[in-house]
Amino acid sequence: MGLAKDYDAARRAWREAGFAGLAAALRGRIETIARKRRLRRELGEIRRKDSLQDKFSTIYAGQFWQDDKYQGVAARTGKGIDSVSGSGSSSWYTPIYVEELRRFLSGPAREIVGADGDIRIFDAPCGDMQWIEPIAFAPGIRYSGGDIVPDLMAALQRKYAGRDVDLLVFDITRDAFVEADIWHVRDCHIHLSFDNIVRSLENFAASTVPYVLMTTYPTEDGFTNKDIFDGNFRRLDFRKAPFGFDAPILSLRDYPDDMGFPPRHMALYSREMIRTYLDRMKRG
Numbered sequence: 039m040g041l042a043k044d045y046d047a048a049r050r051a052w053r054e055a056g057f058a059g060l061a062a063a064l065r066g067r068i069e070t071i072a073r074k075r076r077l078r079r080e081l082g083e084i085r086r087k088d089s090l091q092d093k094f095s096t097i098y099a100g101q102f103w104q105d106d107k108y109q110g111v112a113a114r115t116g117k118g119i120d121s122v123s124g125s126g127s128s129s130w131y132t133p134i135y136v137e138e139l140r141r142f143l144s145g146p147a148r149e150i151v152g153a154d155g156d157i158r159i160f161d162a163p164c165g166d167m168q169w170i171e172p173i174a175f176a177p178g179i180r181y182s183g184g185d186i187v188p189d190l191m192a193a194l195q196r197k198y199a200g201r202d203v204d205l206l207v208f209d210i211t212r213d214a215f216v217e218a219d220i221w222h223v224r225d226c227h228i229h230l231s232f233d234n235i236v237r238s239l240e241n242f243a244a245s246t247v248p249y250v251l252m253t254t255y256p257t258e259d260g261f262t263n264k265d266i267f268d269g270n271f272r273r274l275d276f277r278k279a280p281f282g283f284d285a286p287i288l289s290l291r292d293y294p295d296d297m298g299f300p301p302r303h304m305a306l307y308s309r310e311m312i313r314t315y316l317d318r319m320k321r322g
């Protein structure tokens with residue numbers, strides 16, 4: 039099947055563009071094979087690590103997510119991944135969401151959480167903070183960031199030494215949440231097993247933080263949520279099984295135009311709503 043497809047593609051390339059076309063098709067095919075091999079090797083390495091911290095530290099140290107092998111993003115968009123936190127954190131992916139989040143935090147969010155001073159955001163995980171930096175240091179916002187990877191947090195602490203920001207090593211599945219108005223959890227659950235997603239939501243439900251903004255893919259097609267090992271990736275739609283959440287209070291758009299990425303949003307839920315869904319999941 040693979041060979042037949044390769045043969046057809048090579049014939050088409052030869053017909054359409056002669057030797058140069060054939061050479062380009064061959065180069066593309068070799069790159070795809072190399073990309074798949076790297077992906078298989080790295081996923082094997084992640085799977086073999088025992089703890090969440092080791093898994094995500096391995097990804098960070100190896101810059102696994104800065105390599106364009108998961109989605110062929112560079113081939114599709116002509117852009118490189120410029121964040122260790124992956125394509126979804128790159129400078130060309132995030133501008134629409136940055137504007138959405140900025141508008142939300144300066145208006146609706148203040149009313150919803152009843153903030154009269156600074157609005158307090160706990161961004162966990164914060165990744166390398168590349169795209170969120172202008173928001174983290176904007177007036178009216180009190181930002182705390184946390185990530186499970188100690189080396190990443192040490193680098194951020196060095197980078198922002200002397201700035202008014204709290205940065206800590208933090209595991210969303212087990213550490214006690216810091217005081218905040220909103221927990222911002224972007225692009226993390228998509229890398230965690232169902233068990234660890236539920237642990238993180240239970241942890242949030244036991245906190246004093248009243249709201250969460252979280253990544254979800256509102257898909258209408260035959261898509262189902264799949265379980266994965268921690269450190270791998272898949273899309274998640276929290277309105278579908280095994281979560282079965284209701285519609286969020288509101289959603290912020292979080293994907294770029296015209297690049298072939300599936301629609302996804304940051305959905306706002308209250309802690310009480312999450313408690314209700316966790317109870318419902320337990321009852322089955």
Ligand SMILES: C[S@@+](CC[C@H](N)C(=O)[O-])C[C@H]1O[C@@H](n2cnc3c(N)ncnc32)[C@H](O)[C@@H]1O
Nearest residue numbers: 094123127163164165185186208209210224225
């Ligand atoms: C795809 S990056 C997203 C980072 C950031 N939210 C952003 O939007 O750029 C996912 C991050 O989740 C972190 N992470 C994974 N599991 C975690 C956990 N249990 N607690 C805290 N951080 C975690 C990883 O180290 C990584 O930095």
